[in-house]
Every structure is written in structure tokens, then in C-alpha cells.
Amino acid sequence: ETLAQRWSSEGWSTYLSITGAVIGWVRGTGLMEQSNIVAESLEKLGLRTFSPVEMAFNILGLLSPVMSSFAQIEPIQADLGGGFDRVPDLAEKTAEIRTAIRAEAEKRRVLAMENSADFRVIHGAAAEALHQKVSVQPRSNFRFEQPKIGDTEELKSIAKMEGPIDPNKVVVITGFAEVGPWGSARTRWEQEARGELTIEGVIEMAWMMGMIRHVNGKLKNGKPYVGWVDAASDEPVEDKDMKARYEKEIISHAGVRFIEPELFKGYDPARKGFTQEIELSHDLEPLEVSGAEADKYKREHGDKVDVWETAPGSDSWLVMLKKGARVFVPKAVSFERLVAGQIPTGWSGARYGIPEEIVSQVDRTTLWVLVCVAEALVMSGISDPYELYEHVHISEVGISIGSGMGGMQSLSAMFRDRRNDIDVQKDILQETFINVASGWVNLLLMSSSGPIKTPVGACATALQSVEIAAETILSGKAKVMLAGGFDDFSEEGSVEFANMNATSNAKAELAAGREPSEMSRPTTTTRAGFMESQGSGVQVLMSLATALEMGCPIQAIVAYSSTHTDKQGRSIPAPGHGVMSAALPLQRSLASWGLTADDIGAVSMHGTSTAANDKNESHVYHEMFKLIGRSPGHAVPAMAQKWLCGHSKGGAASWALNEVIQSLQTSIVAGNRNADDISPELRNFSYLLYASTSIQRTVQDLNAALLTSFGFGQVGGILLVLHPAHVLARLADDELNSYRGRVAKRHGITYTRMHSALTHGDLVQVKDSPPYPAELEDAVLQNLNARAGSTTSGTWAFKAPLAAFPALAERKTVAKSTTAIEQEAGIARMMAGVQGVGVDVEDMNAFPADNETFIERNFTPAEITYCRAQPDARASFCGRFAAKEAVFKAMGVPSKGAAAPMRDIEILPSPTGPKVTLSGEAAKVSKETSSFLVSISHADSVAIAVAHRIGG
The missing domain is CATH 3.30.70.2490 (Alpha-Beta Plaits)
Structure with missing residues (x-):
């Protein structure tokens, strides 16, 4: 009212329009909570109360175009009071209503007690308990679910192809895990897809951050207890109180937030x-x-x-x-x-079961990878990695986990701390190598002897890793591969990325009024650099045949993968269009599964929140969709995960792949909640939908997705990921039912081990010995038929006698064609009488054809006449002389020296080829039964002759 009056008196009308409202009783708000009980009776007096939705609707109505146009002329003040000002003695009437309600409640309570006493006497106390009110409190329910395997009809409603499939030529993902700013893949997906943590998510985050621990014993007061207790006070905490007690602290120490110095050796x-x-x-x-x-x-x-x-x-x-x-x-x-995006405060590898001596020795990136590998295997239904060797040979399990930089804390310690004369472990150098994380995985968990391929592709490392793993399986060199990527955040990297103007300037963002969680904004008008992060991600890849045999859950199918470089240039970070080369191979892969470009239900963008990448990547997708025939106007919802997690460099594509798998399993396309204003330059890319909220789709609409990743240094890549139904629908009914039973058993293993991880801290179970004794090591490694068996100690091991060695391969001979056999027989017949062979080569340029003495000593008059009649006399003389030398060599008699004349060997033309006539000394030393076959050839500057001596 005051504003409306001043609007006129103070001359605001030129600049402002004012719309106001007087609101009445809104039920369900904190202000009116104590009075809601009398609202119904008051309305009988002619008053009106409102629900929050009703009042919000009325207020928004004041902003409609019609009302706004009135506000341009004069202020609007709406009376939404409900008529309370027109009821006399309102306080007195309200008091009367409250008194009447209390009296009625007391009367009903007395009657209920009377009825209860009668019921208890007649039916007994136990029967009465069935009718008493039971207070149900929220409880956690960690299900650790695996992908649901629907019935045949449901599977076929998703898959587009029928008929058998070669299980050795299909690569599937059976388990995945991550360690990132939002904890695990489960808790990150809750925050990403739904915007809040469930009770289970809060408990898991509070556990990994050291806020709570599980007790199965006595409390400090001596009372027996099973459940969660606060780690600081040891006081019991019920599930229903978890969110109220810990969620705020969890949110403030997880995700993208102000850098916490205690996580980075004091870096502030x-x-x-x-x-x-x-x-x-x-x-x-x-x-x-x-x-x-x-x-x-x-x-x-x-x-x-x-x-x-x-x-x-x-x-x-x-x-x-x-x-x-x-x-x-x-x-x-x-x-x-x-x-920066940082691992949740309080995260510790020891909490997952890694021994303290390992925690203190290795780089923290290795701890993340160890936890991820252990969890990904458990989510595959594999409790003990050695069980793999019951189904595949020890050489058929490999690792392709990579990184962009490796152990950054170890690098810093090796250079800075060593220079500053701070005590540093003697073997710090090894912790800086990018392949060492994979080495520790094999040392502590796997003990395999399979392929080890460590990619280094900057921000696209994890996608490279998946492609390498898939290719290794398809080539037959492995049946199980561990893929993934990792990277850390460090002071040194932060400074150098800033020097490249690649990362978000937090001071500028704060000056613009943005919270840390809002500073990574892919695809928006105000995007201003990527947000650095840290963490790791791992996937377990298998051939379909191995997954079906073991009964491991199929989380997703890797249907296509490729990596590409870009064009000439001078900038290492500059993004390019090289990935567009995958368009036609991608289309062929889609077609092989009965799919088209229109069947792609979502894409996961690299989406770094940089001006160059987001535009470049959108262009790549748009042009590819246009080429492979996606229908115009049929936009694909795009996910850009880095708005929530930041950019972990080497681990980025692993997190994105986990996101894609979860999207396919839940049919939810996670929205970019920081997408407050999509950049106008992206409007041209009509094949993409940049959603700011999550979209719930159906599995029929979302069963195929694309993922792209780009890295500094000319690295780009793309994956096509499919829903498991695309292979399950093509299994025979008996095979599908058998597989369904094996998966159920694997889920039981997953359920047990993951619950044990939370309650006993034993997710990572470090091995103390390889799966074979020393005396069997060589035999196990060389015998591809060797398989492990379960032991009484609950693990798997190789025992003598091993399976028989596979037979050694025999040298194969190529079967000859009939024509080749006939040719060989003809040559054999022709050469049957050959007793000697002579070959000679003469240089025509050096041959003395103009030396009459030489000619007369070595050629008969008939030869001289013939040669001089030829178009090139020099070539003719040279060829005849080479033939004489070849005949002499074929005769196999001692030479009389280089000056001996060759006239005794005469070579003249005949209808059947050069004819050899011997005379003089040559005739004496030659057998009378001998004859000669001679061939004379000329090249550019040489004459070549071959002579065969027949018979004799």
C-alpha cells in the first residue's frame, strides 16, 4: 500500500509498475501450522483459506499479460485475504472452535479407551495389538540392484534384431564403479538424476566420509547394539535421523566446492x-x-x-x-x-579394507583405482578375482586402465619436497608412473598374466581405455579386461591450466554472484572454462560368451568404439572434428543391431564448459546425425555431467560411461541443472536438446546412447552403448532362463559383499599369494587349458594335476592347384636330363665390339656375318659371347684362363632357338652325347644367357 502511494506521489510511474497482494490464511505453512486445526470450522463462517498451491496460482495470475498491462497504468493491489477482515470477533470465535474441538477429542479418547478395555477383556491383549497404531519410521534398504531381466516379450519390445548372435564377437560391461566428488557411482547418480540423496545415499556418503561407523557389539555404556553410531560421539544414530543429522555437512564437503587445504597437503x-x-x-x-x-x-x-x-x-x-x-x-x-571438484572430505582407502602399509606407500590415485576395481568386480558378482581363473586362463584377464598425468602428489613430492629437504619415501619415483596403478591392481588383487595396455590420452584417456579393452577382447587376446581412467587435482596442475586460460576463474564467478556448485555450466552463454576435478572410474568388460558362462550381469553392451585425431594446427588443446570420421562406421554398427540414427535415445557430451569445446562437440554431433539419417526435429537429449562433478581429466569418460549405463538402466536422461541460459550459438544444432532438468523416458525410447570424449593432444573418441536387451532378446528361451538363474546367484554375492563392505570395511581384500604354488607357476602360465578350482579356504587356486596341455600346432602346407601340379611335372620332365647349368651376364656398354682382334679370336665367320647383319651389332655380339660363356660353364671343365679364345663354341640361330656347335678343343673335352639348350636375353645395358647341358 505504501509503495502504491509513493508510486504516484514520488513520480515512479515513469520507471516502475507495481503489482501487490494481501494474502490470507495459507494452510500447511510453518506460520499457520498451529491454527490449521480450526481452518475447516472457520470456513463454515464464510471465510476462505488456501492451500500453498492455490495461493501460488493466484499470485502468479497477477503476472499474466492482462494484469501486467493494467499495472502499466496504475498499481494493482489484489485482496487475497479470504474475507477475514469482514468477520467480527474473529479471535473469540476461534477460541470457541478450539474449545469445542478439544472437548470432542477428549470425549472420543474416553470412548476409545472404554472400547479398548472391552475388546481386551473379550479377545485378549494379543488380539488388541493387531488393531493398535504402529509407527513406521523410514529405514534404509541397500538393494545393490542388477539390471532387471524382463520376460521374452519385454526384451523383444526393446531389441530390433532376432536370431542367434556370436557371443565371442560381442563385448559387454558386467560391472562398474567410481570414486569421485560425489562418492560412488550410486550416490553420484542420485545427485545427478534426482537432485538429492536418498537415505541410502546419505548413509553411504556419511560412512565413506568417516562420520558414522557400523557397530555389532556393545556401546560405550555396555549395552549390546547392532547398527550405526556417530563416529565422533559413539552415540547410536537411527536411519530416519541420517538426513537431518548429516546431509548438510555431506553436501558442504562433497562435489564442486572451495578447495580444502587439508586434502592437498596444506595448499590454500x-x-x-x-x-x-x-x-x-x-x-x-x-x-x-x-x-x-x-x-x-x-x-x-x-x-x-x-x-x-x-x-x-x-x-x-x-x-x-x-x-x-x-x-x-x-x-x-x-x-x-x-x-575444484574434490573427493569427499574424510575419504580413506583404509575404510575399504586396504592395509595401512599400502595406504602409506602408494599414491592416492592408486587407492582410488584399487577401490574401483574391487567394487566393479563385486558388482559383476565376483567376490574373489581368482574365481575368474576357473572360467578363463590366467593370461586371458588384462588391464587397460590409464591416466593423463598419473600420481600428481607423488610427482610433487619427488620434485618439491625432495628439493625442500623434506623426508620422502625412497621409492617415490615408481608412484609417478602412469602404469603403476594397474601394476598395484595386479599385484594386490588380480595376479593375472594377461594383456597390459596403459593409455595416455589426457581428458579422453578412459574412452581410449574402453576401446583398447574391447579390441583386445575381440582380437581373442583376452576374455576379461579392466578398463578405466584416473587423475588427481594438484596445485601445480591448477596453476598451469590457469596459465592456459582453460579453467574457470572462481574470483570472477564469485563476483558474478555464483556459488561454487554453479561454476561449471556446459552449453550456457556464460560458460567460462572447465572445472578441474579428481577421481577414478573402472569398468569390467567381458566377451558375451564369458559373461553368459559365468552368469555375470550384463550392465550394457559396447557396440562400437573408435578414436580419432584432428587436423593440422599449432594448438594442442584446440578441439577438432576428427570424430566425424566415425559417422559411417557408426551407422553400420547401428544397422548390425537393427537400429537407425533415430533409435539413439541420449548422448553424453564431453561438455567441458569451455567456449570452444561445447560448440565444437555440438557441431560434431549435429553433422553426424545429419549424415547418418536422423529425422529433422527429432532432437536427442544431451547429458553434460561435468556441471556436477567437474572435469577429472583421465577419469572423465569413465564417469560419463557409468552415467550412460545408469541412464539406460533407469530410462532417465540426467539434466544439466546449471544450464540457466543455453548459448544462442547452439541453436543451429537442432539435433540436440540441452535439458536443464532430468527427463524420464521409457526403455523403448532409451536403449541406445552415444558418448564422446576429447583430450588435449589430438585425441577424440566415441562409444555406442546399448541396453542389455539387445543381446538377451536373441538368446533361446532355455539359454535365457538358465542365464537368469546364474545372474540371481551373482546378485546374491553382490548383495552380501557390498553389505559386508559397509559393515566390516572389507571391500578390498588384498591377496597374500598368487593362485598357484611356486612349483606350478611355469606350468600354469604355459598351459592355456589350466584352470583354478575352489578351495576349502574360500578362494580359488590351481592344483596338480593340471589339465592336459593343448596340442602344438602343426605346420600347414598349402594345397597346390591342378595347374601348378601340371606345371611342376612339365618342368621336372624338361629338366630330367639336365647335367649342367651355366649362367653369364655381360655389360653391353663395356663389351669391345669394335676390337677386330677380339672379335676374330672369339667368333667364327658365320657368327660375325650374322651379328653384323643385326640392327644392334654390339648387343648381338655381347649376347652371343654371354651364351658362349654360359655353355662353357655348363660343360663343367677346367678353364684355361680369361684370354682363352671362344671360337670353338659356335652359336648360330635356328628355328628351335640358338644352336650350339663345338669344335677344336671344346669338342675334345665335351662328351659326344651332350647337347645344349641356350636362352639369350637383353636388358637395358646387359646381356644375359642361360645354358643347360643335356645328356652325357
């Missing part, structure tokens, strides 16, 4: 440290050190330092840095990259 962006070398302008006060340290100072500073012993024979020395000595002085700046 507000005080980003540097050191500067300065030269002292005066002598400093002495400092006391040991003799060894004094020697080091003297060696470095020379005459710019004085050292002396405080007392003879003691190890106490004084060191005084003098004028001119150089020292490094720390200084700090306020760094603008204040925010």
Missing part, C-alpha cells in the same frame, strides 16, 4: 606460495645446526657463511650467513582458482 589458493631468491645485504644472526648440516651450508655458500663448533667434540655447530649469501624467501599471492 588464497595464499598460493612462491619463493624468491634474494641476496643478503647484511650478516644474519647465527643458527644452531648439526655438524652434517653445517658442512652442507659451507659447501653451498663458501665464503659467504661462517661455521664453528660450539664446543669441542660436540655435534652442535653455529652457522652465520654473511652479506652476499643467497637465500630463498617464501611469498604468497591470492590465486583465482579457488574451487
Whole structure:
């Protein structure tokens, strides 16, 4: 009312329009909660109360175009009070209503007690209990569900192809896991798809962050108890209280948030440290050190330092840095990259069962990978990795887990801490190698001897890993592969990404009024760089044949994968269009499953929130869909996960693949809730829908999805992922039913092991020995038929006698064709009488055809006449001379030297080829029964002759 009056009197009418409302009683709000009991009776007096939805509808109606046009002329004030101002003595009437309600309630209570007493006397106390009110409180229910296998009709409603399928030529994912800013894949999906954590999600996050622990024993007061207790106070906590007690703290210490120094060895962006070398302008006060340290100072500073012993024979020395000595002085700046995606505060590998000596030895990225591998195997229904060797040979299980940078904390320790003379473990170097995480996985968990392929593809590493794993399985080199990626966040990486202007400037974002969780905004107008993150992701890939045999759940199908480089340029980070080369192979892969471009129900974008990537990636998708025939206007919902988790570099595509699998299983396309304003430049890409909220689809609409990933250094890749129904629908009924039973058993293993992980902290069960004794090692490794068996200790091991060795391959001979056999027989007949062979080559350019003496010594008159009659006399003489030499060699008689004349061997033309006539000395040494077959050929500058001596 006051604003409306001032609108006119103070001249606001030119600038503002005012719409206001006087609201009445809104039921269900905190303000009116105590009075809601009398609302119904008051309405009988002619008043009106409103539900929150009704009042919201009325207020929004004031903003309609018609009402807004009236507000341009004069202020609008709506009376939504419900008529309370027109009821006299309202307080008195309200009090009367309350008194009447209390009296009625008391009367009903007395009658109920009377009836209860009668019922108890007649039927007994036990019968009465059945009719008493039971208070049901929310409880957690960790199901750890596997993909539902529908009936045949449901499966066929999804799959587009029928008929048998070669199970050795199909790659499936049987388990997946991640460690990221939102904990596990389960808790991350709750936050991503639904925007809040369930009771189960809160409990799991609180457990992994060390806020609660499970007790099966006595409390500190001595009472027996089974359940959760607060880790700090040891007080019991019921499931129903979990969200109220822990959710706020969980949210504040998970996801994308202000950098927490305790997670990064004290690194605080507000005080980003540097050191500067300065030269002292005066002598400093002495400092006391040991003799060894004094020697080091003297060696470095020379005459710019004085050292002396405080007392003879003691190890106490004084060191005084003098004028001119150089020292490094720390200084700090306020760094603008204040925010990052970080592993939940309190996460510890020891909580998952990793021994403390391993936790203290390895880089933390290795801990993440160990947890992911263990969980992915358990989610595959595999409790003990050694069970794999009951079904496949030890050489058929491989690893292709990679990273962009490897162990960043170890790299920092190796350079910075070592330089600063801080105590660092002696074997820190090994923890910086990218392949060492896979090495620890095999050392502590797998003990396999299969393929090891470690990709390094920057931000696309995990997609490379999946493609490598799939290709390795399809090539027959492995039947089970562990794929995935990981990377850390570090002070050094944060600074260098900032120097490249690749990451989000938190200070600028804060100045714009944005919270840390809003600073990664893929596809929006205001996107301004990617948000760094840390974590890992792992998938278990198998051939379909192996998965069916073992009964492992099929989470998804890897139907197509490829990686591509980009064009010439000068920028390593610049994105490109190389992935578009996959368009036609992708279309062929879709067709092989009976699918078209219109069947793709969702895409998972790399979506880094950088200006270049999001536009480039949208262009790639749009042009590919156009080429492979997607219907115009049929937009694909796009997921851009980095709005929630940030960009973990090497692990990014692993998280995205987990997201795609969960999307296919739930038929939910997760929305980008930071997409407050889609960039206008993306309007041209009409094949994509940039959703800001999650979309619930049907499995018939969402059973095929694409995933793309791009990395610094000319790396791009794409995956086609399908719903399990596309293979299950093509199994025979008996095979499907048999598989369904095996999967149920595997789910029982998953359920048991995951519950045990939460209550006993034993998800990662480190191995103490390989699955074979030392005396069997060589035999197991070489015998591809060797298989492990279960033992009484609950694990699997190889025992003698092993299965028989596979037979060695025989050298195969190629069957000859009839024509080849006939040719060989003809040659054999022709060569049957050959007793000698001679070959000679002469250089025509060096042949002395113009030397009459040479010609007359080596050629008969008939030969001279014939050769000089030819178009090229030199070539003719040279060829005849080569033939004479070849005949002489075929005769197999001792030579009389290079100067011996060759006239005794005459070679003249005949209808059947060159004819050889021997005379003189040549005739004497040759057998009379011998004859000669001669061939003369000419090349550019040489003459070649071959002579065969027949018979004799």
C-alpha cells in the first residue's frame, strides 16, 4: 500500500509498475501450522483459506499479460485475504472452535479407551495389538540392484534384431564403479538424476566420509547394539535421523566446492606460495645446526657463511650467513582458482579394507583405482578375482586402465619436497608412473598374466581405455579386461591450466554472484572454462560368451568404439572434428543391431564448459546425425555431467560411461541443472536438446546412447552403448532362463559383499599369494587349458594335476592347384636330363665390339656375318659371347684362363632357338652325347644367357 502511494506521489510511474497482494490464511505453512486445526470450522463462517498451491496460482495470475498491462497504468493491489477482515470477533470465535474441538477429542479418547478395555477383556491383549497404531519410521534398504531381466516379450519390445548372435564377437560391461566428488557411482547418480540423496545415499556418503561407523557389539555404556553410531560421539544414530543429522555437512564437503587445504597437503589458493631468491645485504644472526648440516651450508655458500663448533667434540655447530649469501624467501599471492571438484572430505582407502602399509606407500590415485576395481568386480558378482581363473586362463584377464598425468602428489613430492629437504619415501619415483596403478591392481588383487595396455590420452584417456579393452577382447587376446581412467587435482596442475586460460576463474564467478556448485555450466552463454576435478572410474568388460558362462550381469553392451585425431594446427588443446570420421562406421554398427540414427535415445557430451569445446562437440554431433539419417526435429537429449562433478581429466569418460549405463538402466536422461541460459550459438544444432532438468523416458525410447570424449593432444573418441536387451532378446528361451538363474546367484554375492563392505570395511581384500604354488607357476602360465578350482579356504587356486596341455600346432602346407601340379611335372620332365647349368651376364656398354682382334679370336665367320647383319651389332655380339660363356660353364671343365679364345663354341640361330656347335678343343673335352639348350636375353645395358647341358 505504501509503495502504491509513493508510486504516484514520488513520480515512479515513469520507471516502475507495481503489482501487490494481501494474502490470507495459507494452510500447511510453518506460520499457520498451529491454527490449521480450526481452518475447516472457520470456513463454515464464510471465510476462505488456501492451500500453498492455490495461493501460488493466484499470485502468479497477477503476472499474466492482462494484469501486467493494467499495472502499466496504475498499481494493482489484489485482496487475497479470504474475507477475514469482514468477520467480527474473529479471535473469540476461534477460541470457541478450539474449545469445542478439544472437548470432542477428549470425549472420543474416553470412548476409545472404554472400547479398548472391552475388546481386551473379550479377545485378549494379543488380539488388541493387531488393531493398535504402529509407527513406521523410514529405514534404509541397500538393494545393490542388477539390471532387471524382463520376460521374452519385454526384451523383444526393446531389441530390433532376432536370431542367434556370436557371443565371442560381442563385448559387454558386467560391472562398474567410481570414486569421485560425489562418492560412488550410486550416490553420484542420485545427485545427478534426482537432485538429492536418498537415505541410502546419505548413509553411504556419511560412512565413506568417516562420520558414522557400523557397530555389532556393545556401546560405550555396555549395552549390546547392532547398527550405526556417530563416529565422533559413539552415540547410536537411527536411519530416519541420517538426513537431518548429516546431509548438510555431506553436501558442504562433497562435489564442486572451495578447495580444502587439508586434502592437498596444506595448499590454500588464497595464499598460493612462491619463493624468491634474494641476496643478503647484511650478516644474519647465527643458527644452531648439526655438524652434517653445517658442512652442507659451507659447501653451498663458501665464503659467504661462517661455521664453528660450539664446543669441542660436540655435534652442535653455529652457522652465520654473511652479506652476499643467497637465500630463498617464501611469498604468497591470492590465486583465482579457488574451487575444484574434490573427493569427499574424510575419504580413506583404509575404510575399504586396504592395509595401512599400502595406504602409506602408494599414491592416492592408486587407492582410488584399487577401490574401483574391487567394487566393479563385486558388482559383476565376483567376490574373489581368482574365481575368474576357473572360467578363463590366467593370461586371458588384462588391464587397460590409464591416466593423463598419473600420481600428481607423488610427482610433487619427488620434485618439491625432495628439493625442500623434506623426508620422502625412497621409492617415490615408481608412484609417478602412469602404469603403476594397474601394476598395484595386479599385484594386490588380480595376479593375472594377461594383456597390459596403459593409455595416455589426457581428458579422453578412459574412452581410449574402453576401446583398447574391447579390441583386445575381440582380437581373442583376452576374455576379461579392466578398463578405466584416473587423475588427481594438484596445485601445480591448477596453476598451469590457469596459465592456459582453460579453467574457470572462481574470483570472477564469485563476483558474478555464483556459488561454487554453479561454476561449471556446459552449453550456457556464460560458460567460462572447465572445472578441474579428481577421481577414478573402472569398468569390467567381458566377451558375451564369458559373461553368459559365468552368469555375470550384463550392465550394457559396447557396440562400437573408435578414436580419432584432428587436423593440422599449432594448438594442442584446440578441439577438432576428427570424430566425424566415425559417422559411417557408426551407422553400420547401428544397422548390425537393427537400429537407425533415430533409435539413439541420449548422448553424453564431453561438455567441458569451455567456449570452444561445447560448440565444437555440438557441431560434431549435429553433422553426424545429419549424415547418418536422423529425422529433422527429432532432437536427442544431451547429458553434460561435468556441471556436477567437474572435469577429472583421465577419469572423465569413465564417469560419463557409468552415467550412460545408469541412464539406460533407469530410462532417465540426467539434466544439466546449471544450464540457466543455453548459448544462442547452439541453436543451429537442432539435433540436440540441452535439458536443464532430468527427463524420464521409457526403455523403448532409451536403449541406445552415444558418448564422446576429447583430450588435449589430438585425441577424440566415441562409444555406442546399448541396453542389455539387445543381446538377451536373441538368446533361446532355455539359454535365457538358465542365464537368469546364474545372474540371481551373482546378485546374491553382490548383495552380501557390498553389505559386508559397509559393515566390516572389507571391500578390498588384498591377496597374500598368487593362485598357484611356486612349483606350478611355469606350468600354469604355459598351459592355456589350466584352470583354478575352489578351495576349502574360500578362494580359488590351481592344483596338480593340471589339465592336459593343448596340442602344438602343426605346420600347414598349402594345397597346390591342378595347374601348378601340371606345371611342376612339365618342368621336372624338361629338366630330367639336365647335367649342367651355366649362367653369364655381360655389360653391353663395356663389351669391345669394335676390337677386330677380339672379335676374330672369339667368333667364327658365320657368327660375325650374322651379328653384323643385326640392327644392334654390339648387343648381338655381347649376347652371343654371354651364351658362349654360359655353355662353357655348363660343360663343367677346367678353364684355361680369361684370354682363352671362344671360337670353338659356335652359336648360330635356328628355328628351335640358338644352336650350339663345338669344335677344336671344346669338342675334345665335351662328351659326344651332350647337347645344349641356350636362352639369350637383353636388358637395358646387359646381356644375359642361360645354358643347360643335356645328356652325357
